[in-house]
Amino acid sequence: MLHDDHTPTPAADVDPAIASRDELLQQRYTYRLRFTEHALSPSNPCLGEVLTSHDGDCRVLPVVDGGLADADPTFVQSLAAYLTASDGTAMACPPVIVPGGEAAKNGMGVFNTVIEAINEHDICRHSVVLVAGGGAVLDAVGFASSCAHRGVGVVRLPSTTVSQGDGGLGVKNGLNAMGKKNFLGTFDPPHAVVNDHHFLATLSDRDYRCGFSEAVKVAMLKDEPFFNEIETLVPALLARDDHATQRIIQRSAHLHLDHIVHGGDPFEQRVARPLDMGHWSAHRLESLSKHEIRHGEAVAIGLALDAQYAALVGLLDEELLHRLLAVLSGIGFDLSHPLMRDRAALLGGMEEFRQHLGGQLTITLPSRLGSSQDVHEIDDKIMDQAISMRLD
Amino acid sequence: MLHDDHTPTPAADVDPAIASRDELLQQRYTYRLRFTEHALSPSNPCLGEVLTSHDGDCRVLPVVDGGLADADPTFVQSLAAYLTASDGTAMACPPVIVPGGEAAKNGMGVFNTVIEAINEHDICRHSVVLVAGGGAVLDAVGFASSCAHRGVGVVRLPSTTVSQGDGGLGVKNGLNAMGKKNFLGTFDPPHAVVNDHHFLATLSDRDYRCGFSEAVKVAMLKDEPFFNEIETLVPALLARDDHATQRIIQRSAHLHLDHIVHGGDPFEQRVARPLDMGHWSAHRLESLSKHEIRHGEAVAIGLALDAQYAALVGLLDEELLHRLLAVLSGIGFDLSHPLMRDRAALLGGMEEFRQHLGGQLTITLPSRLGSSQDVHEIDDKIMDQAISMRLD
Numbered sequence: 001m002l003h004d005d006h007t008p009t010p011a012a013d014v015d016p017a018i019a020s021r022d023e024l025l026q027q028r029y030t031y032r033l034r035f036t037e038h039a040l041s042p043s044n045p046c047l048g049e050v051l052t053s054h055d056g057d058c059r060v061l062p063v064v065d066g067g068l069a070d071a072d073p074t075f076v077q078s079l080a081a082y083l084t085a086s087d088g089t090a091m092a093c094p095p096v097i098v099p100g101g102e103a104a105k106n107g108m109g110v111f112n113t114v115i116e117a118i119n120e121h122d123i124c125r126h127s128v129v130l131v132a133g134g135g136a137v138l139d140a141v142g143f144a145s146s147c148a149h150r151g152v153g154v155v156r157l158p159s160t161t162v163s164q165g166d167g168g169l170g171v172k173n174g175l176n177a178m179g180k181k182n183f184l185g186t187f188d189p190p191h192a193v194v195n196d197h198h199f200l201a202t203l204s205d206r207d208y209r210c211g212f213s214e215a216v217k218v219a220m221l222k223d224e225p226f227f228n229e230i231e232t233l234v235p236a237l238l239a240r241d242d243h244a245t246q247r248i249i250q251r252s253a254h255l256h257l258d259h260i261v262h263g264g265d266p267f268e269q270r271v272a273r274p275l276d277m278g279h280w281s282a283h284r285l286e287s288l289s290k291h292e293i294r295h296g297e298a299v300a301i302g303l304a305l306d307a308q309y310a311a312l313v314g315l316l317d318e319e320l321l322h323r324l325l326a327v328l329s330g331i332g333f334d335l336s337h338p339l340m341r342d343r344a345a346l347l348g349g350m351e352e353f354r355q356h357l358g359g360q361l362t363i364t365l366p367s368r369l370g371s372s373q374d375v376h377e378i379d380d381k382i383m384d385q386a387i388s389m390r391l392d
Numbered sequence: 393m394l395h396d397d398h399t400p401t402p403a404a405d406v407d408p409a410i411a412s413r414d415e416l417l418q419q420r421y422t423y424r425l426r427f428t429e430h431a432l433s434p435s436n437p438c439l440g441e442v443l444t445s446h447d448g449d450c451r452v453l454p455v456v457d458g459g460l461a462d463a464d465p466t467f468v469q470s471l472a473a474y475l476t477a478s479d480g481t482a483m484a485c486p487p488v489i490v491p492g493g494e495a496a497k498n499g500m501g502v503f504n505t506v507i508e509a510i511n512e513h514d515i516c517r518h519s520v521v522l523v524a525g526g527g528a529v530l531d532a533v534g535f536a537s538s539c540a541h542r543g544v545g546v547v548r549l550p551s552t553t554v555s556q557g558d559g560g561l562g563v564k565n566g567l568n569a570m571g572k573k574n575f576l577g578t579f580d581p582p583h584a585v586v587n588d589h590h591f592l593a594t595l596s597d598r599d600y601r602c603g604f605s606e607a608v609k610v611a612m613l614k615d616e617p618f619f620n621e622i623e624t625l626v627p628a629l630l631a632r633d634d635h636a637t638q639r640i641i642q643r644s645a646h647l648h649l650d651h652i653v654h655g656g657d658p659f660e661q662r663v664a665r666p667l668d669m670g671h672w673s674a675h676r677l678e679s680l681s682k683h684e685i686r687h688g689e690a691v692a693i694g695l696a697l698d699a700q701y702a703a704l705v706g707l708l709d710e711e712l713l714h715r716l717l718a719v720l721s722g723i724g725f726d727l728s729h730p731l732m733r734d735r736a737a738l739l740g741g742m743e744e745f746r747q748h749l750g751g752q753l754t755i756t757l758p759s760r761l762g763s764s765q766d767v768h769e770i771d772d773k774i775m776d777q778a779i780s781m782r783l784d
Contacts (some may be wrong), residue, residue, distance in 0.1 A: 019427040020648070023653045025563070025581050029417040036411065119570040124750030125660075145541070149748055150564060150577040151659070171417070178511040186578055204507050254413070261415045267543070275583060291432040356517030356541055376487075 032192035033169065033257055035250060039157065039196040040078040048086035050155055050192035051128055059162045061123045061152075063114060063141050065133020067100030068159045071202035079132065092121040095273050100133055102291035104140040105176045106258035114144035116173040118152060125149045128191065131201075132157035134207075135167035135295065139185070142173030153191045160247065162213025162296045165252035166218075168193055171266055180352060187267040195253065205240070207333070210296025212237055212331045215252035217277055217303055220324065222255050224370035231323065234330035273357055274372055279304030279366040281340075284349025288339045300333035301340075301390075303366075309386040310365040315373055324366070336390045343384055350378060355368045414600045424584035425561065425649055427642060431549065431588040440471060442479035442547055442584035443520055453515045453544075455533050458526020459492030459550045463594035471524065474683035484513040492525055494683035496532040497568045506536035510544060513672035517541045520583065522604065524549035524591075526599075527559035528688065531577070534565030545583045551591040553563040553603025553637070554688045558610075560585055563658055572744060573675045579659040587645065589638050597632070597724070602688025604723045606630055607644035609669055609695055612716065614647050616762035626722035665749055666764055669756045670694030676741025680731045692725035693732075693782075694760075701778040702757040707765055716758070728782045735776055742770060 036046040051058050060083055069076050076095045076262050083091040096117050098110045112128070125130065129152055132143040138156050145152045158168030173242075200208060212230075219227035229247075230237075236244035259275055276331050282302035285293050289310025293301075311315035328335055340346055354361040360376050367373045415512055424445075429437040444450050452475055461468050469489045475483040488509050496502045506521070515521065521544055523533040529562030530548050537544045566577025592600060604622075611619035621639075622629075628636035651667055652658050674694035677685050685693075699716050702708035722725055746753040752768050759765045 021425045021649070023423045023425075023649065025421040025423050025653060027419050027420070027421070027579075027659050031415045031417050033413045033415075034411065092621065115569070115576070119572070119575065122747055124747045126750035147535075147576045147578060149578055149750065150566065152750075174542065177507070180511070183511065183541065184507070184541060186580075187419075187542055188578075249569055257413070257415065261417060266417055267419050331643045355514055355516045358518035358541065358544075 011020050029189040029260070030191070030273075031171075031189050031257075033253065034192065034194045035246075035253075036194060036196055037198060039194055040075075040082045042082060042085050045086075047082065047155075047157070047194050048089055050086035050194060051086070051130065057088050057090070059090050059123065059127040061092045061117055061121060061127065061129045062095040062139075063117070063129060063131045063133075064095045064097050065100040065137040066097050066131050067137075068199070068202075070099050075132070078369060083130075085169050086234045092123055092127065093117065098133075098137060100137055102136050102176075102286070104136040105174065105182075110137070110140040111144045111175060115143050115148055118145070123148070123152055125152055128153045128155050130155045130157065132159055133163075134158070134160040138163055138168050138288050139173045139182075140175055142188065142190070143175055143185050146173060146186045153187060156189075156190050157199070158193065158195060160203060161177055161200060161208055161249060162214060162294075164195045164197070164200070165211045165249040166214035166256055167194075167295075169253050169256045169260070179287070180356070181287060182356070189266075195249065197242065197249065200245065206297075207294065208240060208245075209237070209332045210294050211249060211252070213296045213303065213328060213333060214256075215248045215301035216324070216327055216331075217299060218252055218255045218259075218275065219388040220257070220303070220369065221277060221364070221372050222370060223251070226251050226255070227327075228246075231327055231335040234327060235276070237331050239361055242277055250270075268357070273362070274364045274374070276353075277366065277372060278304075278365060280347060280349050280353035281305050283353065284346055285337060285339055287349075288342070290335070293337060293339075297333060300328045301335055301337055304328060304335040305340075305386055305390050306363070307366050308389050309378070309383055310367065312382050313379070313384055315365055315367045320366075320369065340391055341388055343387060346387065347380065347383065348376065393738060407463070412704065421460060421581040421647075422583070423563075423581050423653070426583070426584065426586045427600040427645075428586060428588055429590060431586055432467075432474045434474060434477050439474065439477075439547075439549075439586050440481055442586060443478070443522065444480035449482070451482045451515065453509055453513060453732045454487040455498075455509075455521060455523045455529075456487045456489050457529040457551060458489050459529075460525050460591070460594075461489050467524070475522075484515055484519065485509065490525075490529060490533065492529055494521060494568075494678070496527050496528045496681075497566065497574075499670075500567070502529070502532040503536045503567060506533050507540055510537070510540040515544055517544060520545045520547050522547045522549065524551055525555075526550070526552040527555040530555055530560050531565045531574075532567055532668055534580065534582070534782055535567055538565060538578045538579050542579060545579075548582050548585045549588060549591070552586065552595060553592060553600055554606060554686075555603075556587045556589070556592070557641040558601045558606035558648055559576055559687075560587075561645050561648045561652070563652055571679070573679060574748070581630060581658075587641065589634065589641065592637065597726065599686065600632060600637075601629070602686050603644070603693035603725045604640060605688045605695065605720060605725060607640045608716070608723075609691060610644055610647045610651075610667065611693075612761065613764050614651070614756050614762060616644070618643050618647070619719075619761050623719055626719060627721050631705070633636050640747045656763045660749070665754070666756045666766070668745075669758065669764060670696075670698050671742050672745035673697050673738060675745065677729060677731055679741075680734070680737055681729070685729060685731075689725060693727055693729055695725040696720060697732075697778055698755070699758050699783050700781050701761065701770070702773055704774050704778055705771070707757055707759045709777040712758075712761065729760075732779055732783055738779065739772065739775065
């Protein structure tokens with residue numbers, strides 16, 4: 001009988017001086033962000049430098065988003081040529097092509113492909129997985145890399161507006177599981193992120209605009225002058241003007257990275273997650289549409305909905321609401337979707353969001369430009385009214 | 393054509409001021425170690441305190457090693473009663489029993505059981521998975537918890553000498569995959585570790601002694617007086633004297649935690665891993681024996697082998713070699729195993745060890761008491777001779 005119900009006697013055997021010990025563990029990560037052009041040109045040292053700066057000579061496992069490989073038939077060849085020619089890098093195997101889009105995160109397919117390649121090609125903790133593609137592929141490949149040998153380093157080459165300005169910058173990765181977005185994943189900062197805006201040329205108009213809703217979000221939250229600037233650039237963004245796009249992506253990326261580095265909670269141990277403004281409904285709409293709705297599109301709808309709610313409860317003035325809606329529509333986003341008619345299903349996203357973050361519900365709402373307000377309760381009736389107004 | 397081979401022109405579009413950014417990210421973890429007695433007695437607040445100190449009221453998912461549940465039929469009931477009665481904790485579901493021993497780490501069975509329980513019982517990032525058991529169960533359950541919602545906190549109740557003095561203290565978790573020990577896993581410090589020496593009462597003699605080889609290892613590496621003390625306690629340890637065992641486990645646990653907290657590399661980003669002295673062959677012997685050899689037994693053999701090698705190359709004097717062998721034998725360990733006759737298979741463990749750590753081979757050898765020496769080359773012929781001497 002091991003566990004008596006008697007009052008434990010002061011344990012003579014347990015030295016009180018060492019019976020209780022609290023420690024603070026610190027882990028440091030270096031994180032590099034680079035903007036460059038023609039990253040795979042043999043004469044551009046940028047990518048080679050971030051690959052080798054980690055730990056001297058570096059074996060590289062290249063993994064490429066199938067969507068990118070299809071859209072740009074020269075990509076895989078250019079990447080292989082670059083890695084072969086670059087000083088200090090050795091390509092462990094030809095680039096591994098994985099399915100692109102949200103399919104990469106559904107099921108263990110991409111995860112297993114990467115784990116098996118890491119094993120087969122003797123990729124170790126001082127090698128690097130170089131992953132090129134959209135946010136879903138970065139997430140799935142990053143998760144696999146962070147689990148193999150308890151973490152193989154990752155260098156990311158984001159290939160979409162949304163991943164260059166937002167998702168590709170983050171310290172998170174993930175897979176969808178149990179019918180829930182990002183149910184599995186880890187926090188694991190990449191060694192480096194290299195953004196090359198020429199990768200964006202092959203995107204459809206629909207994918208091209210997707211990064212702009214995250215830029216609008218972070219401008220609303222953090223940077224009034226940037227919001228004003230986006231307003232003036234709406235026609236240029238719609239016309240895919242390269243200067244305008246680069247400006248928006250760069251500023252968005254830096255604001256996101258500022259938040260991660262200086263926000264004081266890179267691994268999101270607290271309940272508030274301000275960068276997820278508009279995301280409770282966005283994630284739900286992505287799931288409900290079986291990912292027919294893109295993340296950037298869902299974020300535009302989610303932002304509009306939460307701004308509408310914020311206006312109804314008096315947090316956001318009407319003029320600013322209309323400026324926000326005008327910017328998002330102007331860039332080309334639809335700000336509602338027929339799936340929003342299923343109110344119960346949509347509102348279920350709030351509880352899923354609470355569970356994923358844990359603890360108390362915390363929703364970040366827009367208030368003034370460059371700032372936001374966390375609320376811990378949402379009035380269902382008023383949110384219902386906000387949904388109706390968005391559907392009208 | 394996206395990737396021309398021309399020399400990239402200085403990119404007018406890329407503002408040089410923001411084109412390159414290096415950041416240092418810091419993540420902090422609190423880590424609590426407690427030694428207590430009768431941890432599940434309703435009047436002992438220790439466990440309740442570490443569960444609730446994390447974030448106020450706490451929902452708990454309890455997971456129990458099947459080996460522990462079998463050996464102590466009152467354990468599961470005591471645990472459930474404790475969690476139900478403890479202030480501020482709510483048991484999310486009755487304790488989940490998972491297979492114990494190395495089987496917990498082979499295949500995805502335990503991992504999936506925990507992931508599914510986390511989903512089914514709405515365990516969030518501010519809940520806690522409480523895991524009680526031996527090192528293999530702590531590893532597998534810890535890995536699953538660290539992946540769900542990108543990390544649900546873990547409190548560990550190690551139930552074996554080896555997990556109370558060594559493995560259960562670590563910041564690592566893992567599963568065996570691709571035929572390799574700990575091929576999958578993460579670095580993720582537990583919120584707390586609660587050691588109750590009464591949990592050890594049901595262990596077989598064989599399991600009971602297993603923690604002592606890790607204690608001898610860390611004493612050799614870090615603490616000469618502790619090594620001398622272990623020598624004097626050999627007869628008491630063999631007789632399962634409770635005072636002696638507690639002393640050895642506590643000191644071993646503190647030395648391991650010192651290394652993690654003050655060693656400057658908690659997530660093992662550098663190549664040296666001094667606490668893994670003797671482990672290259674130990675891990676290999678575990679795999680070769682299909683885990684018939686326990687980890688603690690394999691470590692005793694591995695220590696003896698590396699000490700023999702160190703003596704042959706002149707790093708360790710003969711007297712100290714014989715003291716080490718006498719302590720390990722005295723506690724009851726066999727210091728060789730017939731599987732060592734397959735030299736090629738055994739020596740293959742060195743390359744697997746190098747790959748798992750990555751980069752250059754680094755083997756930590758004993759030299760003087762309380763210190764060690766890293767070497768980056770092992771002479772195969774001399775190691776072969778060391779194996780022969782151990783087999784004689």
